[in-house]
Amino acid sequence: MTRIGIFLFEQVEELDAVGPWEVFGMWAKACPEEAELVAFAQAPGPVRAAKGLTLHADHGIDDVGRLDVLVHPGGAGTRPQLKDAGHLAWVRDQRSQVPLMASVCTGSLVYAAAGLLEGRPATTHWGSLDRLAELDPSIDVRRADRFVDDGDVVTSSGVSAGIDMALHLVARLAGADRARQVRRNMQYDPQPPI
């Protein structure tokens, strides 16, 4: 059983969180014996996301329990996190407990500030690539990658890239057939019209 937690916070970018949620949710719904998905935040309850939608965390960090995968989304709410010693210490603590730390968009800035990306390849939203390099010059910033799988740390580029990263993780954790099933169920045959 793979237990996946998506971390919510004030000013999280909606699709950063809900894109992976949908992918992992399709997996967990089809195969409840394989995967479980939880939404958690600093404390249980509502958070107001960056584009104004309110999302609800069912758990807080104290009661979320063991996780196999932690997804840290990005969004405007990551800016204060970069200077929040308590949050960065919590991220480092998660790093020592959770086998697979993933991020979407500017979530990787938080991982960089916490020291998780030292000497490693990583990416982020195109508008924050320079900031990622500034936060930790030892990072091998992958400017052209949709996502970067470095084993126990996986980062994605901006917003919608979390969907591709999550599908990749389903393939990695449960096989390509399962990922293809998820892709088909969410009819993910994107055709950007412009």
Place this chain on the structure above:
Amino acid sequence: MTRIGIFLFEQVEELDAVGPWEVFGMWAKACPEEAELVAFAQAPGPVRAAKGLTLHADHGIDDVGRLDVLVHPGGAGTRPQLKDAGHLAWVRDQRSQVPLMASVCTGSLVYAAAGLLEGRPATTHWGSLDRLAELDPSIDVRRADRFVDDGDVVTSSGVSAGIDMALHLVARLAGADRARQVRRNMQYDPQPPI
């Protein structure tokens, strides 16, 4: 000012609602003088979505106010709506007031049951194309289309297709440059990994 309402309900599919929310939200955030986005439901408050995430409606149908665009997502929660005379009457009433009625995924089944798609082209999730034809045999079911723009009624295929439909609507309502700006900000250069 284009006022866009995304309708939430119990067992709404998460990405059906949040994909378009992110697209329209990027537009509204960049150009608050052009667009406004609201999440509403039968009554204000939380709804539990189909993959277990709780989303929050800021408004109910009685206080949402004038809308220029209404987005009806799909999800397991549309099944009871197809037999809910009150909901179908409300949809017909919206049809008479809202200039642009859009749906994602199985949201179009609800539109079909309400009579909105009589004699018109439309689409839905691949798994519900036959059901769409059964609900109203006069519908010209477009099995291969990502979305179908029939002027005042626009329907999309499954789940992730709402993102493409919403980008198309931004282009239609505000021009291709604005839609490209939104696409770039959400880094929507999809690369399905499987």
